[in-house]
Amino acid sequence: MRTDQNYDVIVVGGGHAGCEAASAAARLGCSVLLVTQNPSALARMSCNPAIGGLAKGHLVREMDALGGLMGRVTDRSAIQSRMLNRSKGPAVWSPRAQCDRRRYTEVMTAMIAATPGLEMAAGEAVRLILDGDRAAGIVTRAGEEYRGRRVILAGGTFWNGLIHIGEWSRPAGRIHEEPAVGLSDHLAALGLRRLRLKTGTPPRLDGRTIDFSRTDRQDSDPEPVWFSHPPPEERLPQVPCWLTSTNACTHEILRGGLDRSPLYTGRIQGIGPRYCPSIEDKIVRFTDKERHQLFLEPEGLDTDEYYINGFATSLPEDVQIAALRTVPGLEQVVVNRPGYAVEYDMFPADQLRPSLECRALEHLYLAGQVNGTSGYEEAAAQGFMAGVNAARSLHGRDPVVLGRNQAYIGVLMDDLITKVPEEPYRMFTSRAEFRLLLRQDNARQRLLDVAREIALQPDAEIQAVEASLQRQAQIRQVLERERVRVEDQCLPLAKYLRRPEVSLQGEAAYNLVSAELQTLVRWDPEAAFQAELEIKYDGYLTRQEANVEALRRLEALKLPESFDYARLKALSAEARQVLQQRKPATLGQASRIPGVRASDVTIIMVHLRRG
Ligand SMILES: Cc1cc2nc3c(=O)[nH]c(=O)nc-3n(C[C@H](O)[C@H](O)[C@H](O)COP(=O)(O)OP(=O)(O)OC[C@H]3O[C@@H](n4cnc5c(N)ncnc54)[C@H](O)[C@@H]3O)c2cc1C
Numbered sequence: 001m002r003t004d005q006n007y008d009v010i011v012v013g014g015g016h017a018g019c020e021a022a023s024a025a026a027r028l029g030c031s032v033l034l035v036t037q038n039p040s041a042l043a044r045m046s047c048n049p050a051i052g053g054l055a056k057g058h059l060v061r062e063m064d065a066l067g068g069l070m071g072r073v074t075d076r077s078a079i080q081s082r083m084l085n086r087s088k089g090p091a092v093w094s095p096r097a098q099c100d101r102r103r104y105t106e107v108m109t110a111m112i113a114a115t116p117g118l119e120m121a122a123g124e125a126v127r128l129i130l131d132g133d134r135a136a137g138i139v140t141r142a143g144e145e146y147r148g149r150r151v152i153l154a155g156g157t158f159w160n161g162l163i164h165i166g167e168w169s170r171p172a173g174r175i176h177e178e179p180a181v182g183l184s185d186h187l188a189a190l191g192l193r194r195l196r197l198k199t200g201t202p203p204r205l206d207g208r209t210i211d212f213s214r215t216d217r218q219d220s221d222p223e224p225v226w227f228s229h230p231p232p233e234e235r236l237p238q239v240p241c242w243l244t245s246t247n248a249c250t251h252e253i254l255r256g257g258l259d260r261s262p263l264y265t266g267r268i269q270g271i272g273p274r275y276c277p278s279i280e281d282k283i284v285r286f287t288d289k290e291r292h293q294l295f296l297e298p299e300g301l302d303t304d305e306y307y308i309n310g311f312a313t314s315l316p317e318d319v320q321i322a323a324l325r326t327v328p329g330l331e332q333v334v335v336n337r338p339g340y341a342v343e344y345d346m347f348p349a350d351q352l353r354p355s356l357e358c359r360a361l362e363h364l365y366l367a368g369q370v371n372g373t374s375g376y377e378e379a380a381a382q383g384f385m386a387g388v389n390a391a392r393s394l395h396g397r398d399p400v401v402l403g404r405n406q407a408y409i410g411v412l413m414d415d416l417i418t419k420v421p422e423e424p425y426r427m428f429t430s431r432a433e434f435r436l437l438l439r440q441d442n443a444r445q446r447l448l449d450v451a452r453e454i455a456l457q458p459d460a461e462i463q464a465v466e467a468s469l470q471r472q473a474q475i476r477q478v479l480e481r482e483r484v485r486v487e488d489q490c491l492p493l494a495k496y497l498r499r500p501e502v503s504l505q506g507e508a509a510y511n512l513v514s515a516e517l518q519t520l521v522r523w524d525p526e527a528a529f530q531a532e533l534e535i536k537y538d539g540y541l542t543r544q545e546a547n548v549e550a551l552r553r554l555e556a557l558k559l560p561e562s563f564d565y566a567r568l569k570a571l572s573a574e575a576r577q578v579l580q581q582r583k584p585a586t587l588g589q590a591s592r593i594p595g596v597r598a599s600d601v602t603i604i605m606v607h608l609r610r611g
Contacts, residue, residue: 007033009390010138010148012125012183014042016376017154017368017383019108020068024387025152026118027067027456030394033146034112035121035138037158037178043073043108045376046157046174047201048307049101049299052227053084055427056377057094058408060227061443067456068384069111070377071227077103079239079301081225090533091436092429095225098241100300121146125153126182128190128364135364141182150390152365154383157199159184159345159370164262165338166316175340184345191360192347197424198270199374200278200341202311203320205296206334207304214329215242215296229444229461242296242329246311249326251283257319258284262341268314270343273374273424278312278341279323294327305336314341346372349416354585355389355399356382356413359561365390371416374424381409382416388454400454401585403555405434405548407447418584418592434544436537442530445469472527475520479504479535484512494535504532554588554601557608568607575600 007030011022014036022034036042051074052060064071078097085092112118123144128151129137137147158173158180171179188194220238224231261280262268272278277285282292295309313320317338324330349371351359356371358364367386368379389399402410411432416425432438437446444451444465451457451465482493493513496502502509504521505528513521521528534541565571565579574595584590587608591601 005033005144005146007031007119007146007148008394009033009150009152009387010035010146011152011154011387012036012138013154013156013158013368014039014112014120015154015156015368015379016043016070017156017379017386018152019043019112020063020070020380020383021152021154021365021367021387021390022118023069023112023115024067024384024456025150025391026115028388028391028395030117030391032118033121033148034118035123035125035140035146037122037124037173037180039120039122040105040109041177042105042112043376044105044174045099045101047199048297048309049099049104050096050297051078051099051376052094052096054092054094055408055429055431056375057084057096057227058429058438058440058443059377059381059412059427061095061440062407062409062447063381063384064228065444065447065457066384066451066454068380069108070380071229073104073107073111074099075226075228075232075235076107077236079236079298080220080241081235081238082221083225090441091439094429094440095227097225097227098297100236100302102300102302103236124178124180124182127186128361130361133360134362135358149394150363150365152367152383152386152390153183153370154366154368154379154386155180155183156369156379157342157344162343163340164268164314164343165340166257166260166262166314166319168316169262169267172342173344174342175337187347192351192358194345194347195372195421196270196343197346197372197421198268198272198341198343199276199424200272200312200314201339202279202308202313203324203335203339204299204337205306205308205324205330206336207298207306209332209334210242210296210306211329211331212242212296215244217242218295229464237301239298239301241298243293244296244327244329245291245293246279246323246327247291250323253319253323253326254280254283254313254315257315257323260316260319262314268341268343271423272341273426275426275428276312276374278314278339279310280313280315296329311339313339315339344369346370346421348372348420350418350420350582352417353399354401354413354417354589355393356386357389357393357399359583363393369424372421372425373412373416374426378412378425378427381412385409385413388456400450402450403551404432405437405551406450407443408432408438411438414589414592418582418589419594434548436540437544437548439533441526441533445472445530468524468527471520471524472531475517475524475528475531476534478514478517478520479531482514482517484509486512497532497535498538504528551588554591555586557587557605559584559586559590559604559608568603570603571600572597
């Protein structure tokens with residue numbers, strides 16, 4: 001057994017969370033070891049090879065603004081990119097990219113390999129090395145011992161992973177990949193609470209056997225939609241996705257297989273995501289729906305494989321094939337790989353501090369799907385924050401904790417540590433109270449101060465954002481000043497822009513404004529867009545700002561971990577119990593824990609004021 005291997009930070013798991021964590025900590029000057037079962041599978045996309053989409057696109061833009069990798073990797077492997085929800089308000093516009101699955105892993109691997117201070121080792125961590133109640137390293141199944149001053153665990157769906165297809169089950173983290181066994185039991189034996197969750201994936205199809213003429217085509221947006229700044233100079237060739245749907249015949253076959261379904265025969269114990277049901281779940285829950293839409297999405301440029309979005313299933317393989325062959329375009333389809341469900345262990349994140357450090361075991365951080373989330377973006381965002389905060393703790397600096405008023409990442413982390421998950425947690429725009437402020441288009445500008453604090457962005461990028469903010473202010477002044485002639489009336493431009501159908505980027509309005517403003521809009525369309533939105537939504541934004549202020553006041557009231565809630569008899573019994581268990585960091589956080597009432601918050605506030 002070697003014992004000379006000492007690192008600042010050890011990251012276990014080379015998935016989306018682990019890669020971001022390892023990269024962030026190394027770029028912040030730490031010596032980092034990334035230990036993962038299969039180094040050829042870095043940031044492998046277990047399910048759909050797509051990044052972004054509603055609310056998830058916001059997370060990626062925010063990570064990019066702070067110096068994360070996901071946006072850059074996505075832009076270099078995207079084969080179809082679109083801005084979703086353009087027909088709705090800009091608060092819910094969201095970028096999404098279909099990626100080349102193989103290339104995504106290759107680009108991430110190249111970035112990890114090029115990071116100074118970051119080493120990789122193949123192996124499976126089975127337990128922690130402890131120094132009292134502090135994590136001090138890991139031991140692998142092969143008996144290799146690595147010591148680290150901080151340890152980040154990002155094991156995804158692999159901990160005691162068990163996959164199911166019909167009546168067949170097998171221990172696995174993903175299909176054809178070994179589970180990670182030992183570490184989860186070790187953490188549970190150390191007293192951490194764990195739960196069992198479940199997720200699922202659709203079959204993969206041979207595109208040469210699909211009749212695309214019987215489906216509807218969906219193309220990329222004509223203009224590239226980028227996640228990263230600055231974006232790459234070119235995008236990869238763009239390819240279409242195809243739309244089709246199930247029908248009564250499909251549903252009948254699926255229903256006929258329910259008595260062999262692991263979901264409906266009770267073999268799956270883990271809780272799955274309600275918002276992302278399997279196809280068998282859909283036909284059972286929505287009996288009145290005659291069809292369910294399906295998207296045929298290419299897996300890459302150099303493969304004929306297609307992912308069938310909307311058809312996640314763990315029914316027996318013969319039922320999957322028979323049902324698929326009733327779908328228009330899939331009459332002759334060959335299934336390369338069946339859909340399956342996976343059950344895995346997770347550790348509720350209410351056991352963590354807002355920095356993602358474990359309260360019971362210091363120097364140990366947990367990130368990604370093991371904290372009860374689902375999705376690459378949610379995992380990557382946590383990994384990034386865990387990597388940053390582990391490095392900051394080594395440098396003797398306070399953790400960076402984003403607020404709900406600052407970022408979707410803040411909403412995600414706050415929800416995780418204040419609520420016990422009832423199902424895998426996925427980000428939605430509806431989870432963000434301040435979504436008009438937290439838009440995908442303004443991520444760089446609104447997170448500028450945090451990016452300065454984290455210090456992962458190059459100076460040039462910080463200066464570019466500062467300059468863009470100056471131009472935005474300049475454009476706003478011109479917008480407030482100008483008047484335009486519309487329908488024989490001379491209107492302030494700002495008033496005209498408040499009409500929902502009018503946009504400065506649209507030809508009609510653009511042609512009405514002064515040459516000075518046209519030049520500014522052409523020079524920096526992004527700054528012009530943001531200045532215009534500020535004017536359009538002035539009233540709403542001001543109201544949200546007022547609510548943000550109220551939240552800020554609650555967040556400013558810090559609650560020490562030593563606070564003894566049991567002694568505060570005026571609190572309701574339920575509040576006393578959950579607060580004593582969760583130890584929220586601020587009064588704001590305390591107020592969002594289920595079971596804590598407004599009256600409990602007032603009691604704590606009065607107590608704090610009394611000193
Ligand atoms: C079948 C399936 C279906 C899914 N469906 C969806 C979906 O529809 N929508 C969605 O948003 N998300 C879906 N996901 C989830 C998505 O894949 C995850 O959210 C995301 O990959 C989590 O990232 P992560 O970094 O936390 O973990 P992962 O990407 O799972 O990576 C974990 C990594 O850690 C390694 N590892 C684990 N334990 C150890 C150990 N002890 N020692 C060393 N290495 C270890 C693993 O080998 C793996 O490389 C699905 C996942 C699966 C498996």
